[in-house]
Amino acid sequence: MFRINNFQLSRRFILLAGALSLALPQLAIAQAWPTKPIKLVIPFAAGGTTDILGRLLAQQLTKDLGQNVIVENKGGAGGNIAAEFVAQAPADGYTIMLASGSMLTVNPNLYKKLPVNYAKDFVYITNVASGPMLLSVSTKLPVKNFGEFIAYAKTKDLNFGSAGIGSQVHMAAENLNYSANIPATHVPYKGESAAINDLVSGQIDFMVGNLTAATGFAKNGQIKPLAVTSAKRVKQLPDIPTVAEAGIPGFESTGWFGLVAPANTPKVITDKIYEATVKAVGSEAMKKSLDLNGLTAVVNTQKDFDAQIKSESASWERVIKGRNITAQ
Numbered sequence: 383m384f385r386i387n388n389f390q391l392s393r394r395f396i397l398l399a400g401a402l403s404l405a406l407p408q409l410a411i412a413q414a415w416p417t418k419p420i421k422l423v424i425p426f427a428a429g430g431t432t433d434i435l436g437r438l439l440a441q442q443l444t445k446d447l448g449q450n451v452i453v454e455n456k457g458g459a460g461g462n463i464a465a466e467f468v469a470q471a472p473a474d475g476y477t478i479m480l481a482s483g484s485m486l487t488v489n490p491n492l493y494k495k496l497p498v499n500y501a502k503d504f505v506y507i508t509n510v511a512s513g514p515m516l517l518s519v520s521t522k523l524p525v526k527n528f529g530e531f532i533a534y535a536k537t538k539d540l541n542f543g544s545a546g547i548g549s550q551v552h553m554a555a556e557n558l559n560y561s562a563n564i565p566a567t568h569v570p571y572k573g574e575s576a577a578i579n580d581l582v583s584g585q586i587d588f589m590v591g592n593l594t595a596a597t598g599f600a601k602n603g604q605i606k607p608l609a610v611t612s613a614k615r616v617k618q619l620p621d622i623p624t625v626a627e628a629g630i631p632g633f634e635s636t637g638w639f640g641l642v643a644p645a646n647t648p649k650v651i652t653d654k655i656y657e658a659t660v661k662a663v664g665s666e667a668m669k670k671s672l673d674l675n676g677l678t679a680v681v682n683t684q685k686d687f688d689a690q691i692k693s694e695s696a697s698w699e700r701v702i703k704g705r706n707i708t709a710q
Contacts, residue, residue: 415474415475415650415651416448416475416476416654418449418476419449419451419452419476420447420450420452420475420476421451421452421471421476421478422436422439422440422443422451422453422454422478422479422480423456423464423468423477423479423480424436424454424455424456424464424479424480425457425461425463425464425465425480425481425485426457426461426464426482426545426546426549426572426574427457427571427573427575427576428573429574429575429578429595430574430575430592430595431592431637431639431677432480432482432574432639433453433455433573434595434675435480435510435675435677436480438672438675439451439480439510439659439662440453442665442667443662447654447658457572457573458572459546459547460485460488460492460493460545460546460547460548460549460552460570460709461481461482461484461489461546462485462489462496462497462498465479465481465485465489465497466497468504468642468643468644469497469498469503469645471644472644473644473645473648475643475647475648475651475652475654477643477644478507478641478655479504479641479642479643480510480639480641481639481641481642482545482549482550482637483512483637483638483640484549484550484637485500486500486506486640486691486695487691487697488548488549488550488553491695491699491703492547492707492708494709503645504642504643504645505642505643505644505646505647505652505684506640506687506691507641507642507643507652507655507656507659507687508640508659508660508680508682508683508684508687509638509680509681509682509687510638510639510640510641510659510681511638511639511663511672511677511678511679512637512638512639512677512678513592513593513594513637513638513675513677513678514593514612514636514676515550515551515591515593515610515611515612516591516592516593516600516607516609516610516611517558517588517590517607517608517609517610517611517625518581518589518591518596518599518600518606518607519531519588519606519608520582520584520586520588520605520606521584521604521605521606522584523587525606525608527608528608528609528623528628528629529628531608532562532564532629535562535564535565535566535588536564536565539566539567540564540565540567540587540588541566541568541569542555542559542566542567542568542586542587542588542589543569543570543577543580543586544568544569544570544571544574544577544589545570545572545573545574545577546570546571546572546573547709548709550637550638551574551589551591551592551637552568552570553635553701554590554611554635554637555568555588555590556568556701556705556707557633557701558590558611558630558633558635560705561630562629562630566588569586574591574592574595575595577589578591578605581599581605582604590611590635593610593616593618593619593675593676593677594675594676597618597619597675600619600622601619609622609625610622610624610625611625611633611634611635612624612634612636613634615627616676618676638680641655641659652684656681656683663679663681664679
C-alpha cells in the first residue's frame with residue numbers, strides 16, 4: 383500500500399503555504415487595480431485613426447476606471463517598436479496597447495525578424511472598433527472618378543502612401559492594386575497622418591486610408607475621394623461609391639483596432655479592462671464619437687478575439703505569399 387509519512391505531509395504543506403503566501407499578495411494587488419495612472423500606447427504617430435480612437439477611448443476609460451489613462455504615441459516599423467515596448471513592460475495592467483489589426487495578423491507573416499512574438503508576448507483583450515477605408519488621390523491627378531483612376535494608373539508608375547509596411551492602410555492598398563491589376567510603388571510612413579499630409583501636398587499620388595483620418599481632408603477638397611472600401615456607402619460621404627459599385631465586384635476591406643496587454647497580465651485585471659471597455663464603448667458620448675468618425679463598436683470576448691486573429695492571420699499569410707509582399 384502507498385503511504386505518505388508525516389514528514390512528507392508536513393513538507394508539502396509548507397511548500398503549499400509558501401506558494402499561497404506569494405500568490406495572495408499578488409491577487410490582492412490585482413483585485414485593487416487600478417491604483418495609479420494607466421499608459422495606453424498608440425503604435426502610430428498622432429493624428430491617425432488608431433490615435434483618434436485611442437484618445438476617445440482613454441477619455442472614457444479615465445471616467446470609468448477612476449484613474450487617468452494617458453496616451454503615449456510610439457510610432458515606427460509598422461507598430462513593432464510600440465509592441466516591443468509594451469511586451470517588455472511589467473504585466474501589471476498599467477501599460478496596455480491599442481493595436482491595429484495588421485500588427486496582430488499581418489506583421490507575424492510579413493516580417494522575417496520581429497522584436498516580439500505576437501502570439502506569445504501579449505494577452506488579447508478585445509477588438510474595440512472597426513471601420514472602412516477611403517481611396518483618395520492627390521488633387522494634382524487628372525482623374526475624376528474610380529474608373530478614370532484605374533485607367534490612368536495602368537499607364538503610369540504611381541506611388542501610394544501608408545502608415546507603414548504591413549499596416550492596414552498598406553495592405554488595403556495592396557489588395558486594391560492586385561484586384562485592379564495596377565502597378566504602384568509603396569511609400570511607407572511612420573503613421574497615417576504623415577502619409578495624408580503628403581497626399582494633400584501632392585508628394586504621393588494616392589492612398590487607401592482609414593475613413594476616420596481621411597474624411598475631413600476629403601470634405602475640405604484637399605484630396606479627391608473616389609471610393610470607399612466598405613460593402614455599403616457611408617453616411618459621412620454618401621455620394622462616394624463603394625469600390626464594388628465602382629468597378630471591382632465583391633471588394634471589401636475594413637480596418638480594426640484591439641486592446642492588448644503584456645503576457646501574464648493577471649486575468650482579473652484584463653477582465654476589468656474588458657468590462658471597462660464595454661462600458662466605455664457603450665456610453666452615449668463614445669457612440670456619438672465613433673459614429674462621427676465612421677467607426678463601429680465591436681468589443682468581442684477574448685475567446686472570439688483570439689479566433690478572429692487566428693483566422694485573419696491565416697488569410698493574410700496566403701495573401702502575402704501569393705503577392706510576394708516583403709518588408710525591407
